[in-house]
Amino acid sequence: METYAVVRAHGIKSRLLSKQDYQALVAGTKQIWEFPDYAYISEQDPLEKKLEKVYKVYIDRIAPLTKIPKVSDLTFTFLDRLEVENIKFHLRFIAGYQRPVLYYPYGRLLGLEKLRSLGSEVSIWEALSDTPLKAPKTPGFTTGLIAEREALLEILYYRYLTSIITNLKWRKDIIAALMDLVSSDFTVRYVYWVKLLSENTVHYLIESYAPELKVQSELLESLEGTSTTEILQKGTRMLVSRVLKGIRTHPLDPAYIYILNHLLLIEAQNLEKILLGKELRIPEKVILSNLILL
């Protein structure tokens, strides 16, 4: 079954856009709807609709893998990441000044409709306590900052992801490879949250809710001392280089599915940047410099 999933993953990967495709999109010589997977995006769609359709493609590509029993749980956790982001957006919406926010077109843990109906932070934590994220009903926060709530959400997500991975009945080296990739991903987020909050606050959250999560010290050093945007950009580029290395070392084992998820997500994010850049009439050079090209 895992091999079947990996073969499917290779099939999905073959549909990814190439560097030339991105360049053609940015230059305007090709339009997004000319690519078969994105054909149902219309020129008349507003930006919000276009972005929704782009992320729908990402979800639809992962969806077939969620139906394969042995990789189902893992692939669902990839999609759940979008829902965690949605919960963060909704927390900001509640704590902020009720201006419209954009959500990803996905919801499984709570569902988009239910999430939108939650009108207070307390109700969000209570609803999340019944989900695989196993959020505390009344989390103990040390600051009143919304960022601390977001950091806890991400920590809970990584705890959920690692617990899914450790429960997989796969070879030890595959589990180790997956854990390594997850911990690199988590390290980037950790550096970001430390920059926003403080080391003590983030440590307190990890110690209290997910002591099993570990950060990679060699990554930490290379990310420290930069701005938050640089941390995220540099972190994503480092993760991509690890993922590309993973393609070579794990071409036929289930770790490839994790790698594929990264590549698919990067494509969606790249397209988001291109569509947004075009809408805002940003110079081609600037758009290209923001893309993660494989």
Added chain:
Amino acid sequence: MYSELRFLPASRGTLQLLRRRLELVQRGKDILQMRRDQLAKELLTMLEELRKRSEAESAFLEASRRITALRVTRGEHDFRSIVSLVKPPKVAGVIVSYQGVPVPQARIIEEPDLSKVTDPDYRSAIEELWSAVKSLIEVANMEVAVEKISEQLSYVNRIVNSLEKNVIPLLQDTLRRVEERVLEEELEDFVRVKLLKGV
């Protein structure tokens, strides 16, 4: 009003009335000239301030560029949700008097509240944009003031010109004409009295 001057009776009373009117008009003209000078002086000071416009515009463009770059880098989903954490500023329109000229002005009642935005990159970009917007509001206020004061200045100028070129010469002519007529009549009266005495 001035056509009636032609039909005024030539008398000492008319003469006095015309002299008083001429004096009033001349005093009015002097006051309006002073006001014109005052407005022109105010306008010159404001024009100095207006030179800041290009500075404010380039600061705004730079801040917009920075925030647009951040928007693309961080993605629309993240950007919109972060922006929803910012309490928008409150700006109200008030009428302010510049040298007695009522000018509509935009006044910042409340600054935007960024306390919920913890990401330093977003925060500094939004702060930079707000400071650029503030400078633009100041420049816009100044431009409206200049426009209104210029309108007032040209109105005052028109009146001063009209007084100088039309009203005062007309009054002076009429005064001269009435003076001559009064003198003539006085002379006639004098001659008539002399003749009567001689008889």
